[in-house]
Amino acid sequence: MLKKSLLTALLLLIGYEVLMRSVDAWWSTGQNAPQSSVVRAHNFIYSPQTYDHIMVGSSIGNRITSKVPADSLPDSFYNLSFGGQSIFDGLLILQNMDYKPKVLFIEMNVLMRNADPELQASLFSPIMYPVKRVMHSWRERNQPLGVLARLPLAFDGNPDLQPAGVITGLERSEDAYKTMLGVQMENQQNAYPENYVTDQITKLKPFVEYFQNIGTTVVFFEVPVDPKICELAAPVQLRTKIKEAFLPLNCKFIDMPACDDYLTTDGTHLEKISVYKYLQYFRSEAKRQNIL
Amino acid sequence: MLFNSFEFVALVLVSLFVYYLPFVRKVQVPVLIAASLFFYGYTNPALLILFLVSVVINVTTSYLVVHGLPARRRLYATLGVVINLLILAFFKYSPLVGRTFFPPGHSVGEFLTYVPLPIGISFFTFEGISLVVDAYKGRDIPAYRSLVAKSVVKHTINTTFFVAFFPHLVAGPILKAHDFIPQIREKFFTEIDWTYCYKALVTGYFLKMVIADQLNHHTFWIQYPYFETHSSFVLLTLLFGYSIQIFADFAGYSLIAIGVAGLFGYRLMQNFNYPYISTSFSEFWRRWHISLSTFLKEYLYIPLGGNRKGPYRTYFNLMLTMVLGGLWHGAAWSYAVWGTFHGLALALERFWRDRHPAPKNPSLVYQIGSGFVVFFFVTFAWLLFKLTDFNHVIQYIQAIFNNTGMSSYMAIVVYVALYTFPVVLYHFYYLFKMQYPTHRLSQTFEPYLYGFMFFMIVTNSGIGTDFIYFQF
Numbered sequence: 001m002l003k004k005s006l007l008t009a010l011l012l013l014i015g016y017e018v019l020m021r022s023v024d025a026w027w028s029t030g031q032n033a034p035q036s037s038v039v040r041a042h043n044f045i046y047s048p049q050t051y052d053h054i055m056v057g058s059s060i061g062n063r064i065t066s067k068v069p070a071d072s073l074p075d076s077f078y079n080l081s082f083g084g085q086s087i088f089d090g091l092l093i094l095q096n097m098d099y100k101p102k103v104l105f106i107e108m109n110v111l112m113r114n115a116d117p118e119l120q121a122s123l124f125s126p127i128m129y130p131v132k133r134v135m136h137s138w139r140e141r142n143q144p145l146g147v148l149a150r151l152p153l154a155f156d157g158n159p160d161l162q163p164a165g166v167i168t169g170l171e172r173s174e175d176a177y178k179t180m181l182g183v184q185m186e187n188q189q190n191a192y193p194e195n196y197v198t199d200q201i202t203k204l205k206p207f208v209e210y211f212q213n214i215g216t217t218v219v220f221f222e223v224p225v226d227p228k229i230c231e232l233a234a235p236v237q238l239r240t241k242i243k244e245a246f247l248p249l250n251c252k253f254i255d256m257p258a259c260d261d262y263l264t265t266d267g268t269h270l271e272k273i274s275v276y277k278y279l280q281y282f283r284s285e286a287k288r289q290n291i292l
Numbered sequence: 293m294l295f296n297s298f299e300f301v302a303l304v305l306v307s308l309f310v311y312y313l314p315f316v317r318k319v320q321v322p323v324l325i326a327a328s329l330f331f332y333g334y335t336n337p338a339l340l341i342l343f344l345v346s347v348v349i350n351v352t353t354s355y356l357v358v359h360g361l362p363a364r365r366r367l368y369a370t371l372g373v374v375i376n377l378l379i380l381a382f383f384k385y386s387p388l389v390g391r392t393f394f395p396p397g398h399s400v401g402e403f404l405t406y407v408p409l410p411i412g413i414s415f416f417t418f419e420g421i422s423l424v425v426d427a428y429k430g431r432d433i434p435a436y437r438s439l440v441a442k443s444v445v446k447h448t449i450n451t452t453f454f455v456a457f458f459p460h461l462v463a464g465p466i467l468k469a470h471d472f473i474p475q476i477r478e479k480f481f482t483e484i485d486w487t488y489c490y491k492a493l494v495t496g497y498f499l500k501m502v503i504a505d506q507l508n509h510h511t512f513w514i515q516y517p518y519f520e521t522h523s524s525f526v527l528l529t530l531l532f533g534y535s536i537q538i539f540a541d542f543a544g545y546s547l548i549a550i551g552v553a554g555l556f557g558y559r560l561m562q563n564f565n566y567p568y569i570s571t572s573f574s575e576f577w578r579r580w581h582i583s584l585s586t587f588l589k590e591y592l593y594i595p596l597g598g599n600r601k602g603p604y605r606t607y608f609n610l611m612l613t614m615v616l617g618g619l620w621h622g623a624a625w626s627y628a629v630w631g632t633f634h635g636l637a638l639a640l641e642r643f644w645r646d647r648h649p650a651p652k653n654p655s656l657v658y659q660i661g662s663g664f665v666v667f668f669f670v671t672f673a674w675l676l677f678k679l680t681d682f683n684h685v686i687q688y689i690q691a692i693f694n695n696t697g698m699s700s701y702m703a704i705v706v707y708v709a710l711y712t713f714p715v716v717l718y719h720f721y722y723l724f725k726m727q728y729p730t731h732r733l734s735q736t737f738e739p740y741l742y743g744f745m746f747f748m749i750v751t752n753s754g755i756g757t758d759f760i761y762f763q764f
Contacts (some may be wrong), residue, residue, distance in 0.1 A: 001487050001739050005494075008743025009750070016751060031707055032509030034755050122755065127298055143752045145506075145710050173698050176521030183517045266521070 017137040027153040037082035056090025057081030057107025088115035108222040180266035188234040222256035230259035312481040328458035350420035358440040372424035388623035412462035423469040459549040465563040465583035479557030489554040496547030498745040504541035505754025516684040523698035533708035535671035571662040611635035630676040
């Protein structure tokens with residue numbers, strides 16, 4: 001029983017490793033938000049390619065490329081923004097890898113969330129980090145059920161290799177949008193306690209200085225949110241405090257465009273149609289400031 | 293330290309190596325006690341203080357019950373039980389008392405609200421109670437008297453080991469002194485039942501890491517306010533997914549505990565016996581968290597009078613046992629409501645059965661129908677576990693009725709279906725084995741099945757999360 005069982009497992013592992021090395025399962029991504037973060041991080045960590053422009057952020061920044069084909073930003077861009085996570089997660093990944101980007105874009109929307117130590121521990125585990133570097137079949141992206149569940153997408157062709165399609169219509173359900181907008185408005189109508197914000201800025205400063213010291217240009221950007229949230233106390237406070245703290249450090253800023261022109265799915269995450277619009281703004285603003 | 297962490301695997305391997313060294317054989321139990329204390333105090337050594345205080349109380353009271361002055365045995369037993377319950381009540385229910393009975397900002401309320409909940413307290417205090425009660429009940433029976441050794445040193449070592457043995461320490465199965473202590477003796481490497489341990493470990497890790505950890509990130513959407521954004525169909529799918537997740541999480545944990553304990557030569561009781569095939573609520577409780585339900589039966593329901601004092605007292609005893617069982621799970625009123633729900637279901641079922649006995653040879657349709665009804669209600673009741681704010685439970689149920697027109701996010705449905713399917717199969721496979729116990733198919737098929745599960749553990753595990761029952 002034991003021998004047969006262990007041999008079966010071994011053969012399956014070898015067979016699947018061979019399969020994953022010979023087939024690029026591009027259609028497979030994370031099966032849920034945290035796993036998508038791991039996949040996105042793995043794609044960066046294990047990539048032979050280097051990227052000059054790195055974006056770090058939360059799910060708000062994550063939307064900037066995750067919902068549109070990869071040609072939305074230049075190939076030199078990699079977005080280390082993770083759903084449910086913070087800017088600190090992306091910064092820690094770069095620091096752990098001793099990565100030296102030319103330009104680092106830091107999202108301003110979600111400053112108050114801290115790094116997830118478990119994400120870092122899992123990405124850079126002394127055992128699994130080297131194992132996953134060698135064994136493609138052990139990476140989250142290649143999980144058998146994930147590959148299987150999204151297999152139908154394979155028949156439509158890889159969208160990253162196709163020109164961006166025209167987006168029409170909204171993704172959101174109006175009822176769900178209204179509910180979530182209400183919750184977000186309630187959460188953000190009051191400013192955070194001053195000392196909390198100061199603490200977060202104190203945590204962020206060493207990162208900014210670290211990257212500036214290795215020659216990276218640090219740029220802050222704020223993604224537009226729902227017009228009803230845009231000028232509430234919490235986002236205004238963060239905007240003001242971040243500028244106060246980092247303008248003197250010669251950081252650049254891509255200011256948030258007028259929120260009235262943008263639509264969101266739930267108050268804070270851009271609708272696909274607005275992602276395109278914001279990307280156009282982002283690129284033109286970056287060019288104007290000679291960042292790109 | 294999580295069972296699915298490398299630290300835990302390393303602890304087990306190192307302990308196993310040392311444990312079976314020939315010159316260590318005489319001190320095998322102290323080796324496991326040391327490993328267990330390391331396991332428990334690994335992330336927060338301060339936890340060891342309360343744990344050791346609890347052990348001292350149980351050692352002292354159980355020893356005095358058996359070897360103390362006969363006239364005071366009842367007093368010692370009562371003291372042991374009451375102190376265990378007070379420890380449990382203080383650490384577990386202070387926040388609930390603080391929130392419920394004191395206005396916000398009140399200093400006593402604030403203090404109570406922030407009393408920390410030491411991990412595993414519900415389990416090790418119950419095991420302490422089991423020791424004291426077993427010692428008292430069997431104080432004059434030689435077999436039971438052996439639970440409490442005459443030598444204080446030996447009794448201290450045995451009791452500490454019984455409560456601390458790391459596979460069961462933080463989330464059970466809840467051991468009973470009369471099941472475990474008689475197993476304490478020298479163990480030999482050659483006595484390990486490898487197939488038994490392998491099957492338990494592979495099934496346990498598969499249920500936890502492949503099923504529960506994957507489902508966990510989908511059932512996340514059950515939380516407020518996110519459930520408001522999903523269609524009725526998705527909300528029902530999520531509820532089904534959570535029902536399977538909580539089973540896979542806890543049954544998985546229990547099987548890992550059983551497998552690891554087996555490596556050290558100890559048999560822990562089966563904690564789950566395919567509960568979702570149950571065709572009645574009483575059967576469900578004979579199959580779900582068996583170590584808790586048998587504990588409640590032996591140490592609460594039967595002492596209350598069980599079914600010996602007439603039908604109405606029986607209904608009351610069932611209700612009370614389940615309400616307290618619900619509250620054992622956590623310091624929130626939703627757990628009491630959950631317990632009340634199950635108590636009511638058991639009492640009503642008993643009431644009905646007293647008047648309409650179940651058919652001796654029920655038809656397949658009857659069995660499937662009653663199985664479905666039990667699963668449906670049990671699954672709905674899990675909502676009280678996931679959403680501990682009762683208002684959110686009501687809102688969730690309202691959303692099921694209101695969100696019929698919303699479009700469904702099919703990715704969630706697909707993943708929940710994919711990850712619940714193996715558990716459904718797991719139950720059907722059990723039914724098949726019950727029907728055809730000597731069928732060649734199961735014997736031929738099993739090694740490959742376990743090999744496949746092993747492969748899936750390596751390649752398809754979800755992101756590790758705490759076990760759901762750690763919070764209890």
